[in-house]
Amino acid sequence: MNRHDFLSGLFWLGISIFAITKSLGLGVGVFTNPKPGFLLFWSSLFFGILSIILVAKSTLGRSGRTKLTDSWEGLNWWNPVITIVLLFLYASFLNSIGFLLAMLGFMALLYSLGRVKPQLSIGGAIVTVVLAYVIFHFALQVRFPRGIFSW
């Protein structure tokens, strides 16, 4: 069994069922008078059928045999996981603590994740963030959140 395809197929089937219920709520209409949910309904239905085919192919062994962990074997999978956590933390704290501090923390932690020495991580983060602020805020007029510096 191809576990990747099996699990992803089930996930997509769930998405298609959800989308179909939403489309029915919007109103599908008829061919002479399609309503807002028309394309969503038919595309979700088709999507659901394809998901079932994918699940069937994976269980019948037509798409090879894999384990769920195959795609991560021998790789530094914790790097993307930690990065994702840092990304969400950055976005969550961006408005409250401001761009400069949030990005500084984000960059310093990312550099240290790449095994850069702590002094270099912090120094590099400061240089990168200051340069980015100068380019984007002053040159390109992007309004960053000030957070704790909003006085």
Add this chain to the structure above:
Amino acid sequence: MEALQSLSYGFSIAFQPENLFFCFVGSLLGTLIGVLPGIGPVGAIAILLPVTFKIPATGAIIMLAGLYYGAMYGGSTTSVLVNIPGEAASVITCLDGHKMALQGRAGPALGIAAFGSFIAGTLGIIGLMFFAKPLSSFALEFGPHEYCSLIILGLTLVTYLSHGSILKSIMMACFGIMLSIVGLDPMTATPRMTFGFLELFEGIGIAPVAMGLFGVGEVLFNLERKYSGEVVRTKIKNLFPSALDWAASKWALARGTVVGFLLGILPGGGPVLAAFFAYGLEKRVSKEPQKFGTGAIEGVAGPESANNSAASSSFIPLLTLGIPPNPSLAILFGAFLIHGITPGPLLLKQNPDVFWGVLSSMYVGNMMLLVLNLPLIPMWVQVLKVPGRYLYPIILMFCLIGAYSINNNVFDVFVMIIFGVAGYVFMKFKYEGAPLILAFVLGPMLDMNLRQALLVSDGKFVDFFTHPISAVTLALAFLLLASSLFPFVMNKLRSLRSGVKE
């Protein structure tokens, strides 16, 4: 004559100092992106899209266009020197280009790639110049049935030409259409799948989706790996190909240009398909096919001219029909809309400065790229040595800043991160993001045109086949789908026959 007059008008726009600057920046960044493996032109256009919000529309499109064809130039450098393609269209150049480098002929390989790209790109732009106006006039005959059929053909082609599973590509295209529905219905203003978020009333933004899938997703994918490319250590000399090199590659250049031009116009075609097709063609017509894969200069000249010619001609359906033929131009299409310009048959009439300005800037950009690529090769080699642990955080920073700058709203940052995670998971589970992004861009047009077509024809699907253009387009789409199923059906018949014999 009219085309030449329009072209001179275009040059008057392209040669404005600010537009020259944007062309240069786009070409330089595009080459840099093409050189760096990991982030392709799609990701680069997505990441730099928000940067263009603050500059005038014409300059923004010129810069993004320069980035797109610049990446085609830059991709060949890493293919030859490191045997790692900088972007998908340069994959095939690795086969013979790197072999030439190992034989001490990196210079001629890079030189013929650069000159071939310049010649093919310029000829592609000339073709664009002459085909654009007649095609725009023809496109004015298009109604909702024709647009609907053309979009279906485009979606069929892009899934047919994907690298992995066709089933998964079709699923991604379906999912892209479903995502495109989010927002207010353009006909009735009914909120669709907005879940109470005001930010979703205008739909999910193309920029955060593209940056997430192709920028953040690629970085997350690359973070798992150790970059292991070894730069060819031989001294790079004699960048100008010899007379023998030119004699060997002239027909490959010519064929690559024509093949690339034709394939670039097709929805779903583009530089990647053109490069592969051109290589196969050269091998087939060669008197010594066995030398391909061992350092044949035709194996570099053909694909490189094809991919640059396709990069130019792929602007034809975008600018004249308003149909982006590949994922990179789908994001460029989004850039047009963000700047308040609608690509399509009326672009020539309503915004001739944008059309001719962009087209003329492509000539200028091609010149700049030839000048940049040859002398700056040693610099690109140094850039290749920048470790990922410095490069990837900077790319992520650009993505985060870019996503926020769209609407000065952290919601877009969250959307980008979610699609970044999705892009990473898609890659692990062997799903491709390209069909999704193309369908996502084409989805709203498909929704609108399909409903209009059904309303106009009172629900009769047969009207799609009584309109000649629509009928031909749908027949093509059907043939393509059928031909992709043909090998599967033949295998089934063979296994049934062998089962019966036993």
